Amino acid sequence: IEDMEMIISEAMEFNNPVRFSVFKPLPLLNGPETGEIIQIEGHIHYINQLQKTLHVVDSKGDxxxxxxxxxxGVEMK
Known part of the structure; x- marks a missing residue:
């Protein structure tokens, strides 16, 4: 977790692109732990500490x- 926090902080400071591996739950299947890992690449635009979310803008502007x-997981691009 500390490594991920350091990568996120550095990416924010220098506006570096990052790749997140994110668990996307599929609750309609076999329970809340069922899902898939998706990749999201882009720049971190904002960190919302209250809602505990990251706002990431990808290369398409989404x-x-x-x-x-x-x-x-998270890694520098």
């Missing part, structure tokens, strides 16, 4: 809101 609890 906004992605990622919950802290759903982040499986």
């Amino acid at each position: 906004s992605n809101f990622i919950k802290f609890k759903d982040i499986v």
Whole structure:
């Protein structure tokens, strides 16, 4: 978790692109722990500490809101 926090902080400071691995639950199947891992690449636009989400803008200009609890991994691009 500390490594992920450091990567996120550095990406915010220098506006570096990052790739998040995010767990996307599929609750209609076999329960809340069923889902898939998706990749989201882009720049971190904003961190909302109250809602515990990251606002990431991808290369197409689309906004992605990622919950802290759903982040499986993060790496610099």
